[in-house]
Each structure stands twice: as structure tokens, then as C-alpha cells.
Amino acid sequence: MAEKKIKIIVAKPGLDGHDRGAKLLSRIFAEAGMEVVYTGLRQTPEMIVEAALQEDADVVGLSSLSGVHNYFFPKVVELLKAKKLANVLVVGGGIIPLEDIPELKKAGIAEIFGPGTSTEVIVDFIRSNVKAK
Amino acid sequence: MIMDYVAEILQGSPLAVSRVITWLENEDERARVLMKEIYSHTGNAYLLGITGSPGTGKSTLTDGVTWQFRNKGQTVGIVAVDPSSPFTGGALLGDRIRMTRHSEDPGVFMRSMATRGYLGGLAQFTRGAVKVLDASGKNYVIIETVGVGQDEVDVMRVADTTCVVLVPGLGDVIQSMKAGIMEIADIYVINKYDQPGADQLYSEVQFRVNQDASIKDRAWVPPVIRTVAVEGKGEDDLIEAIAAHRTYLEQSGKLLEKRRERTREETLQMIHHELFRIIRARLAENSRIESMVEKIMDHELSPYNVVEEVVGEWLPPAK
Ligand code: B12
Ligand SMILES: Nc1nc2c(ncn2[C@@H]2O[C@H](COP(=O)(O)OP(=O)(O)OP(=O)(O)O)[C@@H](O)[C@H]2O)c(=O)[nH]1
Ligand SMILES: [Mg+2]
Numbered sequence: 001m002a003e004k005k006i007k008i009i010v011a012k013p014g015l016d017g018h019d020r021g022a023k024l025l026s027r028i029f030a031e032a033g034m035e036v037v038y039t040g041l042r043q044t045p046e047m048i049v050e051a052a053l054q055e056d057a058d059v060v061g062l063s064s065l066s067g068v069h070n071y072f073f074p075k076v077v078e079l080l081k082a083k084k085l086a087n088v089l090v091v092g093g094g095i096i097p098l099e100d101i102p103e104l105k106k107a108g109i110a111e112i113f114g115p116g117t118s119t120e121v122i123v124d125f126i127r128s129n130v131k132a133k
Numbered sequence: 134m135i136m137d138y139v140a141e142i143l144q145g146s147p148l149a150v151s152r153v154i155t156w157l158e159n160e161d162e163r164a165r166v167l168m169k170e171i172y173s174h175t176g177n178a179y180l181l182g183i184t185g186s187p188g189t190g191k192s193t194l195t196d197g198v199t200w201q202f203r204n205k206g207q208t209v210g211i212v213a214v215d216p217s218s219p220f221t222g223g224a225l226l227g228d229r230i231r232m233t234r235h236s237e238d239p240g241v242f243m244r245s246m247a248t249r250g251y252l253g254g255l256a257q258f259t260r261g262a263v264k265v266l267d268a269s270g271k272n273y274v275i276i277e278t279v280g281v282g283q284d285e286v287d288v289m290r291v292a293d294t295t296c297v298v299l300v301p302g303l304g305d306v307i308q309s310m311k312a313g314i315m316e317i318a319d320i321y322v323i324n325k326y327d328q329p330g331a332d333q334l335y336s337e338v339q340f341r342v343n344q345d346a347s348i349k350d351r352a353w354v355p356p357v358i359r360t361v362a363v364e365g366k367g368e369d370d371l372i373e374a375i376a377a378h379r380t381y382l383e384q385s386g387k388l389l390e391k392r393r394e395r396t397r398e399e400t401l402q403m404i405h406h407e408l409f410r411i412i413r414a415r416l417a418e419n420s421r422i423e424s425m426v427e428k429i430m431d432h433e434l435s436p437y438n439v440v441e442e443v444v445g446e447w448l449p450p451a452k
Binding site: 003004005007026027029030031032033034035036037038039040043044046047050051053054055056083084085133 | 152158249
């Protein structure tokens with residue numbers, strides 16, 4: 001069998017236009033040897049999940065800096081489950097108040113990374129938490 | 134369990150299609166079992182190739198063509214290939230971003246693929262992915278190549294109709310028309326027609342096409358279509374040209390001829406790949422390949438002797 005690659009969708013849900021972080025991470029993930037699909041701005045949870053399904057993604061990374069995470073992040077997890085994609089690892093980042101994190105984790109987001117997180121930490125977390133297909 | 138996947142693919146389940154393409158890419162044994170089962174259900178989709186230099190608008194055009202097909206009630210599968218980094222093995226797959234308006238349309242399935250070191254403009258398992266989409270019932274399968282140079286022409290061996298996308302401002306066209314990529318076009322698309330130099334490019338390409346038509350005796354003269362993909366302009370002309378080429382291939386019997394040639398080449402290539410895989414694995418046992426390399430390095434043996442020895446060991450001489 002050929003070497004398996006981690007495939008990751010990087011998506012920005014909602015109308016948030018801050019895409020520096022998402023673009024930076026897309027590059028970092030590619031340089032870490034992953035196959036990265038950046039879906040661009042203004043994605044609905046449905047679009048993100050459909051992309052994860054068609055690309056057979058191992059990971060969905062959500063980036064939000066405009067305060068929409070409490071609605072969008074759990075919605076993505078819920079739709080993934082509904083599409084039988086419960087195995088997909090969901091991580092998030094951006095501007096997310098600390099007090100929101102416990103609820104997000106409860107909803108199924110594996111980890112949240114805020115501004116200033118070293119990208120090595122993010123890559124390591126993903127590598128050690130992806131699930132087999 | 135694999136049989137469930139077969140049934141689901143034939144019913145068009147995106148989840149099954151998606152997973153099997155992953156198995157193909159990973160050379161997972163399950164893919165082989167499955168492909169044997171679904172092969173007899175392939176051959177119904179019409180295969181469209183879109184190639185051209187990096188950034189010429191291939192993805193934007195693919196998006197537009199898909200839109201047009203959908204308006205005619207046709208379903209579409211898309212396989213879009215982007216390069217893997219030779220250094221890190223990673224890849225930025227950026228084609229989907231141009232096609233997000235179809236992401237929730239059940240009549241469209243779009244898959245990005247990294248080349249994983251494979252040359253020629255496609256990934257090694259692009260053909261396999263195309264077959265899966267074909268078997269899943271898509272009417273059209275569009276194959277977008279990586280941004281190509283002059284001689285990455287594999288798409289011609291996969292697609293029924295190949296569109297070569299050119300844009301103004303990329304330098305001396307006539308120079309690049311010498312070989313390779315410029316010879317594989319069934320249809321030329323001059324995209325970014327909103328940009329300066331488009332008219333000149335159009336007349337240069339048109340001139341070259343006419344010249345070709347008088348030198349070579351060609352039954353099909355590639356049309357030159359002008360588009361502004363970001364505005365959807367010219368998409369309808371492109372669709373018409375594709376339909377005309379298809380009709381030409383079907384009525385002249387050339388479609389069968391093309392597909393026969395493709396089947397021959399593909400079969401040989403698959404045999405080649407499989408033999409190589411087996412022999413490489415066997416030579417890795419007891420580091421035999423390493424001792425061979427040492428002997429060759431010391432000039433004790435030549436690689437030519439080694440080839441003879443290895444091939445003779447596993448293949449009986451032809452009768
Ligand atoms: C640059 C910037 C802009 C630029 C954006 C340019 C662009 N194309 O991205 C511009 C000037 C356009 C802009 C506009 C606005 N901005 Co602004 N902007 C910023 C600023 C200063 C920096 C953001 C940034 O790029 N950081 C650099 C990147 C690399 O960091 P990052 O995205 O945080 O990513 C890191 C982590 O969060 C994490 N991460 C992020 N995403 C993901 C995803 C995954 C999967 C993972 C694992 C990790 C991860 O990893 C990264 C590396 O550590 C922030 C303040 C700040 N210090 O964050 C405000 C800020 C985000 N902006 C803000 C606001 C309000 C706006 C505006 C609404 C209006 C305004 N007041 O200026 C508009 C809205 C624009 C829009 N359409 O959405 C607020 C948001 C407040 C909130 N959420 O409650 C902030 C926090 C400023 C503030 N303190 O008020 N902004
Ligand atoms: N001005 C203009 N820009 C266009 C046109 N078509 C596409 N573009 C832009 O050209 C850029 C590249 O378009 P893509 O469709 O991604 O090109 P591509 O050939 O798929 O690129 P690669 O897959 O990276 O080789 C984008 O910024 C498009 O918006 C056009 O007709 N006119
Ligand atoms: Mg593209």
C-alpha cells in the first residue's frame with residue numbers, strides 16, 4: 001500500500017473576511033506534507049461538509065475571527081455526523097473567547113487554537129489525532 | 134462489505150465514490166477488488182479534458198462548463214489535479230475554490246487530486262477516479278490537469294475531447310506551438326479575452342490552425358473559442374464546440390478508435406506498473422537490490438547484466 005497522506009479542508013464559515021490565518025495555515029499544512037483543500041471565504045456549513053465528503057478529508061479546519069464560531073463550528077460537526085463522517089477530525093482557530101471553548105469541545109470540536117499559537121503545535125496535534133479510514 | 138460499495142457506487146453514492154478514490158490513491162487492495170466489479174459499468178460518460186499553463190483559467194472554465202451541462206440536465210464529475218511538492222510531499226489543492234457554487238448540487242461531484250510525484254499533467258490514479266465517476270452514472274467527467282508546460286500531454290490519452298486553454302500575455306505563442314501541448318487540442322480556448330493582446334493571440338492561433346489544416350489532411354479542424362471565464366462569456370460557444378467534436382467522433386467512428394487505443398495503452402501501463410511493483414518488493418527482500426547496487430558501483434556487474442538476470446528469473450523466455 002502507498003503511503004497515506006493526511007487530507008485537510010481549510011474553510012472559513014460565514015461572512016468573515018479575515019483569511020490571513022486560513023491561508024497561512026493552508027501553506028503550513030502543505031509544507032508539513034499534507035494535502036490541503038482551501039475552500040475560500042463565505043462557506044456555509046453545508047458547503048464545508050460536502051467538500052469534506054467529496055474530498056474524503058481526514059480533517060476539517062475551521063477559521064473564524066468574526067464571532068460566528070458558536071453557531072458554525074457545532075453545525076459543521078452535526079452535519080458531518082449526519083453524513084456518516086463522524087470520523088473526521090474537526091479543529092478550529094481564530095478569535096475565540098476562552099469561555100466559549102468548553103462548549104465547543106463538548107459539541108465535538110477536538111481543539112481550538114487562538115492567535116499566536118505556534119503552527120508546530122497545530123500540526124503535531126493534527127498528526128496525533130487523525131483517525132484511520 | 135466491498136460488494137456494498139459496488140452497489141452504492143452504481144447508485145451514485147458520493148460517500149462510496151469518495152472513499153474508493155482514496156483507496157485508489159493509497160493503492161489499497163480494496164480498490165482493486167472493487168474496480169474489477171465496476172469496470173463493466175464504465176464507458177457511458179463522455180470525458181472532457183481541460184489543460185493549459187498555470188493560471189490560465191482552467192478551473193474557472195471547468196466551473197462554467199459544468200454550469201452549462203447542469204442547465205441541460207446533465208450530471209457532471211470533476212477530477213482536478215494539482216502538483217505535490219517534490220520536497221515535502223504536501224500539496225495545495227486550489228481548484229475547488231473556483232467551483233464552490235456547485236458544492237451543494239447533488240448532480241456534481243468534484244474531487245481534487247495531488248500528483249504525488251507523477252509526471253505528465255495527471256496523477257497516477259486519475260484514470261481510476263474517472264472510471265469510478267463514470268460508473269457512478271455521471272454523464273460527463275471533466276479532467277482538469279495541473280498547470281502544464283509543453284510536453285505534459287497525458288490528458289489526451291484519457292479524454293475524448295481535449296481543450297487547450299491559452300491566454301494573452303504569456304509570451305511568444307508561435308514558439309510554444311512547436312510541439313507537445315499545442316498538438317493535442319481538439320478545441321482551443323482563448324480565455325481572459327478581456328485582457329490586452331487577446332485579438333492578436335486569437336488571430337495567431339487561428340492562422341496556425343488554418344495552416345495545419347492545409348498541411349495535414351485533417352477531418353477535424355480545431356475551433357478557436359473566445360471566453361472570459363470569470364464573466365461566463367463564451368461558455369455557450371465552448372459547449373457547442375464540445376458537442377460538435379463529440380458528434381464528429383461518434384459519426385466518424387473515431388471515438389471507438391480513440392477508446393480502443395486508450396484501452397491498449399492503459400492495459401500495458403497497468404501491467405507495467407504491477408510487474409514493477411512486484412519485482413521491486415521482491416528485490417527489497419534480504420536487501421538484494423542493495424547488494425546489486427554495490428556490485429554495479431564497484432563495476433563488478435553492469436546494470437545490463439542485472440536486468441537480464443532479474444527478468445530471466447521471473448519471466449520464462451518467449452517461445
Ligand atoms: C488583519 C486584520 C484585519 C484585516 C484582514 C485582512 C485579511 N484578509 O485577513 C482587515 C483590515 C481587512 C480587517 C477587517 C475587519 N476586522 Co479585523 N483584524 C485584523 C487583525 C489585526 C489581525 C488578524 C490576522 O490576520 N492575524 C494573523 C493570523 C495569522 O492570525 P489568526 O487568523 O488569528 O490565526 C492564528 C490562530 O488564530 C490560529 N487559527 C486561525 N484560524 C485557524 C484555523 C484552524 C483550522 C486552526 C487549527 C488554527 C487557526 O492559528 C493561527 C496561527 O497562530 C485582528 C486583531 C488580532 N490581533 O487578531 C483584527 C480583528 C480580527 N478584526 C476585527 C474586526 C471587528 C474587523 C472588522 C469587522 C472591522 C474593523 N473593526 O476593522 C473588519 C471585518 C472584515 C470582514 N469582512 O470580515 C476584530 C474582531 C472582533 C471579534 N471577533 O469580536 C479583531 C479581533 C480586532 C479587534 N480586537 O477588534 N481586519
Ligand atoms: N481577467 C480574467 N481573469 C480570469 C479569467 N478567467 C480566470 N481568471 C482568473 O485567473 C486566475 C486563475 O484562474 P483559475 O481558474 O484558478 O486558473 P487555473 O488554470 O485553474 O489555475 P491552476 O489550476 O492553478 O493552473 C483567477 O484569479 C481567475 O479569477 C478571465 O476570463 N479574465
Ligand atoms: Mg485550477
